Amino acid sequence: MASAASALHMRGIGKVFPGVKALSGVDLAVRFGTVHAIVGDNGAGKSTLMKILSGAYAPTPGTIEVAGTEVRMKRPADAQKLGIRMVHQELNLVPDLTVAENIFLGRMPRRLGFFDRGGMVRRAAAILAELGAAIDPQQRLGDLSISQQQLVEIAKAYAAEPRIIVLDEPTSSLSEHETAALFRILRKMRDAGIAIIYISHRLKEVLDIADEVTVLRDGAMIETRPASGITAAEMIRLMVGREVSNVFPKTPSTIGRQVLRVRNAGDGERFHAISFDVRAGEILGLTGLVGAGRTEVARAIFGLAPLTSGTVEIDGAPVTIGSPAAAARAGIAYVPEDRKGDGIMPAMTVRENISLPVLRRLANRFGRVRRGAERELAGTYVRKFSIVPPDGERRIGLLSGGNQQKAVISRWLATDPKVLILDEPTRGVDVGAKAEIHGIIGQLVANGMAVVMISSELPEIMGVCDRVVVMRDGRASVPLAREGLTEERIMALATGEESAEGEAA
Amino acid sequence: MTDIAAMGQTTKDTARFSQGSRMVGLVSRAGLTLAILAVILYGSLANPVFFTAGNFVNVLMSMSIVGIVVVGMTFVLVVGGMADLSVPATIACGAILSLALQPYIGPVPAFAVAVLLAGLTGLVNGVLVGYVGINPIIATLGMGTIVLGIVQAAVGGVIVYGTDPSSADFVKSRILGVPMIAVIFIAIAILGNFVLSRTFWGRWTIATGGNYSAAQASAVPVRAVRAGAFVITAFAAGFSGGLLGLTLQSARPLVGQGYEFSAITAVVVGGVSIMGGFGSIPRAMAGLVFVQLLTNVMVLQGVRTPIQGFVLGLLIAGAVALDIALRKRGVA
Numbered sequence: 001m002a003s004a005a006s007a008l009h010m011r012g013i014g015k016v017f018p019g020v021k022a023l024s025g026v027d028l029a030v031r032f033g034t035v036h037a038i039v040g041d042n043g044a045g046k047s048t049l050m051k052i053l054s055g056a057y058a059p060t061p062g063t064i065e066v067a068g069t070e071v072r073m074k075r076p077a078d079a080q081k082l083g084i085r086m087v088h089q090e091l092n093l094v095p096d097l098t099v100a101e102n103i104f105l106g107r108m109p110r111r112l113g114f115f116d117r118g119g120m121v122r123r124a125a126a127i128l129a130e131l132g133a134a135i136d137p138q139q140r141l142g143d144l145s146i147s148q149q150q151l152v153e154i155a156k157a158y159a160a161e162p163r164i165i166v167l168d169e170p171t172s173s174l175s176e177h178e179t180a181a182l183f184r185i186l187r188k189m190r191d192a193g194i195a196i197i198y199i200s201h202r203l204k205e206v207l208d209i210a211d212e213v214t215v216l217r218d219g220a221m222i223e224t225r226p227a228s229g230i231t232a233a234e235m236i237r238l239m240v241g242r243e244v245s246n247v248f249p250k251t252p253s254t255i256g257r258q259v260l261r262v263r264n265a266g267d268g269e270r271f272h273a274i275s276f277d278v279r280a281g282e283i284l285g286l287t288g289l290v291g292a293g294r295t296e297v298a299r300a301i302f303g304l305a306p307l308t309s310g311t312v313e314i315d316g317a318p319v320t321i322g323s324p325a326a327a328a329r330a331g332i333a334y335v336p337e338d339r340k341g342d343g344i345m346p347a348m349t350v351r352e353n354i355s356l357p358v359l360r361r362l363a364n365r366f367g368r369v370r371r372g373a374e375r376e377l378a379g380t381y382v383r384k385f386s387i388v389p390p391d392g393e394r395r396i397g398l399l400s401g402g403n404q405q406k407a408v409i410s411r412w413l414a415t416d417p418k419v420l421i422l423d424e425p426t427r428g429v430d431v432g433a434k435a436e437i438h439g440i441i442g443q444l445v446a447n448g449m450a451v452v453m454i455s456s457e458l459p460e461i462m463g464v465c466d467r468v469v470v471m472r473d474g475r476a477s478v479p480l481a482r483e484g485l486t487e488e489r490i491m492a493l494a495t496g497e498e499s500a501e502g503e504a505a
Numbered sequence: 506m507t508d509i510a511a512m513g514q515t516t517k518d519t520a521r522f523s524q525g526s527r528m529v530g531l532v533s534r535a536g537l538t539l540a541i542l543a544v545i546l547y548g549s550l551a552n553p554v555f556f557t558a559g560n561f562v563n564v565l566m567s568m569s570i571v572g573i574v575v576v577g578m579t580f581v582l583v584v585g586g587m588a589d590l591s592v593p594a595t596i597a598c599g600a601i602l603s604l605a606l607q608p609y610i611g612p613v614p615a616f617a618v619a620v621l622l623a624g625l626t627g628l629v630n631g632v633l634v635g636y637v638g639i640n641p642i643i644a645t646l647g648m649g650t651i652v653l654g655i656v657q658a659a660v661g662g663v664i665v666y667g668t669d670p671s672s673a674d675f676v677k678s679r680i681l682g683v684p685m686i687a688v689i690f691i692a693i694a695i696l697g698n699f700v701l702s703r704t705f706w707g708r709w710t711i712a713t714g715g716n717y718s719a720a721q722a723s724a725v726p727v728r729a730v731r732a733g734a735f736v737i738t739a740f741a742a743g744f745s746g747g748l749l750g751l752t753l754q755s756a757r758p759l760v761g762q763g764y765e766f767s768a769i770t771a772v773v774v775g776g777v778s779i780m781g782g783f784g785s786i787p788r789a790m791a792g793l794v795f796v797q798l799l800t801n802v803m804v805l806q807g808v809r810t811p812i813q814g815f816v817l818g819l820l821i822a823g824a825v826a827l828d829i830a831l832r833k834r835g836v837a
Contacts, residue, residue, distance in 0.1 A: 345715040345720065345782070347783055367700070367706055369703060
């Protein structure tokens with residue numbers, strides 16, 4: 001295997017959109033049989049670069065060489081013909097088809113002119129086995145977990161026998177355990193001579209998997225280095241152009257009365273006998289592998305799904321929550337995990353997105369929303385959380401992920417909640433915004449809010465939370481105090497290597 | 506669709522992209538105004554009758570009855586409820602009852618009862634769509650059939666005539682030369698615009714249509730909002746039917762036939778998204794004006810009815826295709 005051969009060479013790549021220079025002078029060289037990571041803040045130009053590589057945009061100026069030959073890609077099909085495959089953060093799969101059908105979608109194997117189902121299933125099984133993924137090719141895709149679906153997406157790209165695979169934030173919905181499995185697969189593909197371009201916000205993973213790292217900032221290429229010659233701190237410095245001393249600042253706060261108390265909560269299906277409490281000024285972490293039931297617990301407490309057993313108390317009084325509106329009245333707020341799906345109304349402005357749960361309060365007796373009061377409310381949060389651009393009249397869909405997230409958090413703070421449940425609040429946001437969001441959470445608890453934070457990122461959980469509850473298969477551990485807690489201990493609880501009946505905090 | 510091709514259409518949060526599409530959006534908005542002007546210009550040149558006060562009053566009259574339905578239908582489309590196909594039944598309900606009940610309870614109570622019963626139909630539609638979760642097309646088609654059946658059975662399937670000439674005089678009266686029906690229509694359109702663009706309910710409607718689960722997670726009572734759009738449409742259609750009955754002084758069970766199609770055409774041609782989350786009453790009104798003027802010109806020019814239908818069908822298909830294209834480009 002010619003591991004030193006050039007798979008891709010992009011030279012002097014630029015791209016100008018009306019009014020904005022998205023990329024300029026980017027050089028990227030990727031060799032076969034290597035994993036090349038691309039890191040950068042949101043807006044650094046990663047997605048534009050990838051769209052150029054996928055044939056969706058044409059570079060102006062710049063040249064692209066694939067395997068030493070200069071190519072011109074006018075449309076995505078051209079890139080596919082050249083053996084370039086993309087695996088997106090959002091999965092492009094059909095839930096009602098089987099795994100095998102998804103893998104061969106659009107390229108169904110044929111025999112004597114007829115669709116060859118047996119052959120397709122055999123080939124899918126062979127590919128999955130080759131990748132070491134324990135998935136039945138005849139299963140309906142929709143019945144798989146998100147992480148398994150992610151593997152199917154990768155198998156689909158792999159089945160097309162690509163020369164170059166581009167993965168965009170492939171681990172954003174995976175737990176650490178599943179990430180390790182994914183990396184085994186990526187290493188196999190790399191060893192088979194495929195060039196892998198790996199885009200991620202998770203620097204630790206980048207160091208783990210990548211052979212080389214390219215840092216982008218503000219549409220320009222900052223540096224390419226071997227992964228062995230760079231640390232996470234250096235990458236952050238190159239990405240943001242400044243030192244970030246502490247990615248997870250922990251603001252000290254005084255812990256007060258018990259605010260939320262959940263006892264024996266269950267939905268009869270996804271989680272059972274969940275008990276925990278959160279006190280004013282406290283951040284309770286809720287972690288575990290994806291599929292452990294963390295989000296389901298949060299959605300049920302917030303009234304988006306029914307609880308079939310157990311009780312929820314706010315300030316010592318039992319509450320019945322049948323809808324998010326009832327939860328809001330009870331003082332519970334929830335920032336969902338899936339920002340695009342459950343968080344934002346992309347076509348509405350930042351102002352309209354923030355004011356939504358408190359619109360009635362902002363309306364006069366004829367139901368007319370008082371624009372001035374609404375503007376003021378939105379403006380307050382835009383300033384307070386430095387939402388960029390600082391314009392409440394901007395459509396929220398045009399903002400970066402981090403700024404969208406700040407707006408969604410603002411929406412709930414406007415309801416003046418007692419408990420704020422944050423579900424993966426920093427997923428898919430860049431390092432700068434991540435630190436800002438952690439800062440916001442710190443401020444909130446300093447002012448006496450009770451916060452539940454769901455996160456798959458152990459450093460985040462360890463850095464931010466006062467106590468941690470680990471979930472596994474729908475059951476929760478007792479809350480564990482942060483002191484003396486290690487990532488290894490959490491992983492042991494999450495994977496079931498240690499029984500959940502640990503000592504109480 | 507391959508994944509790479511799909512990526513080319515993923516146009517979410519790149520600020521640069523909005524620049525180009527804002528221009529596209531502007532063109533799409535100005536386009537309708539230009540189209541209206543073009544029809545007026547063509548009509549004026551082609552037919553001496555077109556640009557006369559009498560003709561415009563005629564257009565305004567015929568526009569008013571369907572226009573009231575358009576106001577309601579806009580809410581249905583914006584909330585993501587696709588369409589209300591029970592409109593012919595609710596119009597018939599309004600028309601027949603407002604005439605048939607006149608001898609018993611007097612014209613004004615008759616009108617009120619007619620509109621209320623039509624609204625009740627909308628409530629059932631709303632519960633079926635919003636709370637039970639039945640597909641709106643099926644739910645409203647079914648409800649429409651049931652209500653029409655009940656109305657027909659109640660009046661014995663014959664034509665009902667008006668018995669109170671003063672009510673007929675009222676709807677035929679004019680204020681400063683403007684027909685009373687048009688005045689009522691304009692008032693309802695202004696009210697509808699106020700609700701949709703200025704009140705919390707309107708905002709909830711747009712949010713629910715834009716992203717149902719996000720609206721739900723933002724404490725918007727999404728089921729009630731969805732149901733509400735159908736209640737509003739049924740009230741509008743019942744009201745419109747009542748006025749139609751009073752104007753004609755007679756009503757048959759099939760009096761409302763075709764109004765659902767005309768209303769949907771106007772809303773869609775106005776650029777209100779069939780996928781929900783985007784649209785306004787002024788847009789729908791622009792669509793209505795365009796379609797009505799175009800129809801008027803075709804009638805004056807003696808274009809045969811099948812051809813007229815063909816043209817309107819093309820308009821709908823074109824408007825929907827444009828809507829989808831704009832959505833993909835992140836405009837709508």
